[in-house]
Amino acid sequence: ISEIKGKTSGSTYLIDMHGWEDKTIGDSHISRAFQNQFGFVNGCYDGVYQGGFLISWANSIGVRAALIELPQSCYSHSDAVNGRYLQKAINAVTNLIGGSGGSSLGGSTGGSSSSDKTYISNGEVINVQSFLNVRKGPGTNYESIGQLHQGDKVSIVAKNREWYKISSPIAGYVHEDFIKIKEASNSSEDKKSPSMQGFVEVLTKLYNIV
Numbered sequence: 658i659s660e661i662k663g664k665t666s667g668s669t670y671l672i673d674m675h676g677w678e679d680k681t682i683g684d685s686h687i688s689r690a691f692q693n694q695f696g697f698v699n700g701c702y703d704g705v706y707q708g709g710f711l712i713s714w715a716n717s718i719g720v721r722a723a724l725i726e727l728p729q730s731c732y733s734h735s736d737a738v739n740g741r742y743l744q745k746a747i748n749a750v751t752n753l754i755g756g757s758g759g760s761s762l763g764g765s766t767g768g769s770s771s772s773d774k775t776y777i778s779n780g781e782v783i784n785v786q787s788f789l790n791v792r793k794g795p796g797t798n799y800e801s802i803g804q805l806h807q808g809d810k811v812s813i814v815a816k817n818r819e820w821y822k823i824s825s826p827i828a829g830y831v832h833e834d835f836i837k838i839k840e841a842s843n844s845s846e847d848k849k850s851p852s853m854q855g856f857v858e859v860l861t862k863l864y865n866i867v
Contacts, residue, residue: 670753671715674746676727683712683723686797690753691725694745694786748784751834753797776816780823780836782809791829795820803827811836 670687680697681688691697715722731737772795782789785807792799795817805811805827813836815822820830 669720671711671720671722672725672750673711673722674725674727676731677729678726679728680726681723682709682726684721687721687723687753688725690749690797691723691746693752693788693790694749695728696787697726697728744784745786748834752790752832772817773815773822774817776813776821778813778821779839780811780813780821781839782807782811782831782835783837784835789831789835791823791827791831793829795822795830799830802829805831813838 670684672687681691709724712722712724727742728740731740731742737743782805785805788804788806790801791803791805793802809826811821811823811831812825813821814824816833817830819833821833821836822830
């Protein structure tokens with residue numbers, strides 16, 4: 658982990674995921690990404706740091722870490738498949754790292770980005786367990802200015818890498834992995850980032866899903 662951290666200029670996250678206490682412990686940013694997908698009953702993400710050897714060690718080398726305790730209702734591989742655990746984990750990590758490839762760290766200022774490209778379309782919110790954050794800019798480092806829910810319809814006016822800029826029902830940015838396009842005025846093909854493709858492949862192999 659230390660070696661990986663030394664080769665990247667972005668944030669490094671350490672996620673310890675197992676079960677079955679139905680809660681999260683540790684970094685609030687990581688925890689909320691998984692809370693949004695799994696809806697943990699015993700959510701515990703109000704602090705940036707909490708005790709524990711792994712989290713303590715990660716913090717000592719400047720790595721953001723969290724323990725993800727999966728829900729108690731999962732006792733087998735079929736439970737994990739039926740509960741869409743793989744997809745929820747992918748969604749959480751996507752929302753966590755989405756827009757990290759070059760996003761300005763001055764995201765709190767909000768407003769439009771110079772990298773926005775016109776993309777007129779309608780979409781629908783998908784893959785959301787509880788809610789989807791609408792942000793001021795194209796990245797998770799930007800402030801959340803509202804929330805959308807599963808099935809909500811959105812009007813898209815632009816695209817910035819993996820982020821859609823929407824004008825309604827809330828004006829802001831949402832990640833492409835949580836939007837199903839209904840109709841678009843251009844034919845550009847959306848693609849996931851290489852890092853996201855790799856993560857999906859690893860989880861797919863881990864859970865033996867073809």
